[in-house]
Amino acid sequence: MIEISRHISFGQYVDNGSRLTRLDPRAKILCFVIVVAAVTYISHFASLALCLLFCLFLQWLSRLPLRYVLQGMRMFISFLLILFAFQVLFYTSSTQAASTIWHWGVLTVSWEGIIHSTQVDLRVIFLYYLTSLLMLTTSLVDLADGAEALLRPLRRLGLPVHELVMVFVVALKFVPLLITEVERLSIAQATRGVRFGRGNPLQRIRALSGIIVPLFMSGLQRVEMLSTAMEARCYRAGYRGWRRSKLRALHWNRSDSLALVCSALLCALLIALNLVSPF
Amino acid sequence: MIEVNNVTFRYSGEAEEDIAPALAGVTLRIDEGETIALIGHNGSGKSTLARLLAAILLPQQGSVIVDGLRTDAGGESLWQIRQTVGLVFQNPDDQLVANTVIDEIAFGPENLGLPRFEIEERVEEVLDLLDLRPHAHRAVSDLSQGQKQRLAVAGVLAMRPRYLILDEPTTMIPGRTAEQLLETVRRLARERGISVLHITHHMHELVDFDRVIVMDRGRVLLDGTPANVLRHREELERAGLGLPLITQLGQRLRARGWSQLPEVLLTLDDLKAALCSLK
Numbered sequence: 154m155i156e157i158s159r160h161i162s163f164g165q166y167v168d169n170g171s172r173l174t175r176l177d178p179r180a181k182i183l184c185f186v187i188v189v190a191a192v193t194y195i196s197h198f199a200s201l202a203l204c205l206l207f208c209l210f211l212q213w214l215s216r217l218p219l220r221y222v223l224q225g226m227r228m229f230i231s232f233l234l235i236l237f238a239f240q241v242l243f244y245t246s247s248t249q250a251a252s253t254i255w256h257w258g259v260l261t262v263s264w265e266g267i268i269h270s271t272q273v274d275l276r277v278i279f280l281y282y283l284t285s286l287l288m289l290t291t292s293l294v295d296l297a298d299g300a301e302a303l304l305r306p307l308r309r310l311g312l313p314v315h316e317l318v319m320v321f322v323v324a325l326k327f328v329p330l331l332i333t334e335v336e337r338l339s340i341a342q343a344t345r346g347v348r349f350g351r352g353n354p355l356q357r358i359r360a361l362s363g364i365i366v367p368l369f370m371s372g373l374q375r376v377e378m379l380s381t382a383m384e385a386r387c388y389r390a391g392y393r394g395w396r397r398s399k400l401r402a403l404h405w406n407r408s409d410s411l412a413l414v415c416s417a418l419l420c421a422l423l424i425a426l427n428l429v430s431p432f
Numbered sequence: 433m434i435e436v437n438n439v440t441f442r443y444s445g446e447a448e449e450d451i452a453p454a455l456a457g458v459t460l461r462i463d464e465g466e467t468i469a470l471i472g473h474n475g476s477g478k479s480t481l482a483r484l485l486a487a488i489l490l491p492q493q494g495s496v497i498v499d500g501l502r503t504d505a506g507g508e509s510l511w512q513i514r515q516t517v518g519l520v521f522q523n524p525d526d527q528l529v530a531n532t533v534i535d536e537i538a539f540g541p542e543n544l545g546l547p548r549f550e551i552e553e554r555v556e557e558v559l560d561l562l563d564l565r566p567h568a569h570r571a572v573s574d575l576s577q578g579q580k581q582r583l584a585v586a587g588v589l590a591m592r593p594r595y596l597i598l599d600e601p602t603t604m605i606p607g608r609t610a611e612q613l614l615e616t617v618r619r620l621a622r623e624r625g626i627s628v629l630h631i632t633h634h635m636h637e638l639v640d641f642d643r644v645i646v647m648d649r650g651r652v653l654l655d656g657t658p659a660n661v662l663r664h665r666e667e668l669e670r671a672g673l674g675l676p677l678i679t680q681l682g683q684r685l686r687a688r689g690w691s692q693l694p695e696v697l698l699t700l701d702d703l704k705a706a707l708c709s710l711k
Contacts (some may be wrong), residue, residue: 165571165573166531166532166571166573167571168532293530294530294531294532294538326531329573375526378521378523378527382521382527383529384488384514386514386539387511387515388539388543397542398542398544398545398546400534400538400542
C-alpha cells in the first residue's frame, strides 16, 4: 500500500517526441473513442487477439518502455484478479451445468464461467491500457484543447463546453496528486502502528478510514487552493465575454487522417472478426 | 502604488466577539520597485493580507487600492488588479495547473487572451529568467520541489505583474535552493522595477530587503528598514520571532565589551567588516 505511486502511471505524461505524442489531440481522441467502442463490443478470443496485436503496435509507436507501462498497470491487474475470482465463483447461466468443474453451495467453478470472465477482464485491461496510453502520450492542455475543439458544436445548445473540459482535465491532474497523498497518509498511519492487511474485515475498514477521511479533506482543500490560484491568474470560467487564447494551434496533418482511417478499419475488422469467429 | 487603508477582515464563521479578526485596522503603502519582507508568526495575518492585495479576498472594512483601482469595485477592474498583482503560493502543487513546463507558463497569458506570438515571447522570456529552459518540455510531475517553485514564479511573471507577492515560497524547499530563488526574485525587482512582497517566518531572509513589515495578531507591529526593525528585540520576541543568528552574535559580543560594534548586524559580511574595522 505504501509505495503506490511507483505502481501507477495513470494520469502521467511523457513527452518523448514519439509519433503518438506528435499526433493532433483531436485525432487521438477520435481514434480512442472509435477503438474503445469496438473493444467494448467484442467478446471473442480471436478479436481480443487482434486487439492485443494492435496494442503491441501502439506500444511500439509510443516508444515508451513496456516495463514502465506494465508497472503502472500492476495494481490495477491485481485488483482485476480478485474481481476475476468473484466473477468465476458467482457466474450463472442456463448452459453452465455441462461444464461445471467444482460446486459448493452458491459457489460454482465452470469452464464457461472461466472463459466468460477471462473475456470480460481482457476487455477491461485493454480499455485501461488504451486510456493510460492516451494520457501518457497527450499533455493535459492538448487533451483539453482537443476535447474542446471536438465538443465545440455543443456550445450552440448552451452547454459550457470549456468549463466541462476544464473540470475533466483538473480531475485528471489530481490522480497522481491523490495517489501521492494516499502514499503519504499510509506512511503516516503505518508509523503509528496501523496494519492495513491484518485483522477481520471490520478492522480493515476501520484502518482504511484513517486514510479515506483525511484524503477527502485534503482533496477538497487542494481543489479550493487550485481554483483560487487559477482565479489569481485571471482564469475567468463562466465570465461573460471572456475568451482564452492558445499558445499552440491545433494542426491536422496527413498522419492524423491516416490514424483515423486505420482506427476505423481496425474497428470494422474487430467487429467482423467477432461476428464470424466461433471463439 | 498599493494602498491599504484601515482594512479589517474576518473569515466567515468566526464569532465576532470570541475570535480576533484575521486583520484588524491594517494601514500600509507599497511603492513601485520596493522589496518588502512581510514577517510574522503563524496566524498573524500575513497570508490574509497577501490575498487581500491580490484581490482574492475583499476587505469587509476599509479599502485596498492598487494603482488607483479599488479591489472591491468589481467588474473588469478586479481582473486588471489580478493581472497587476501576481501571487505565488506556498505549495507549488496547489498552483500548477498544466502538466508540462511550457504549458504551465503559458496558462496565465492564455487567460489574458493575448495573441500567440506574444504568449510565445513571454514564455521564452521567463524560461531564461528563471533558468527553466533545460526543463521546458519536461512534465511538471518530474520536477524537484525547488524547480516547481521556480516554475510557479515563472507562471506568475509571464503575466508581467507590477507587484509580485510570494506567500512563503521557501518553506518547502531546501536552504540553498531557497536562497537562489530569493536572489532571482530580488534581481528581477532591481532590473524590472517590480515590487516584491516576500512573506516569510525565517528571520534570516529579511536582511536583503529594502523594508520589513512585522505582523502580529492581525496588526502591523513594526514597519521599517531591516536594521530599524531588528532594534526592537523585545517586541519581536513578544510576537514569537527571534533575531537572525548574526544579529544575535553581534549583540552578545557588544554585551561582552565589544561596544564599538554596530547595534544591529545583518549579514556575515557586515560582521566581518565591523570586526576588521576594530583596532
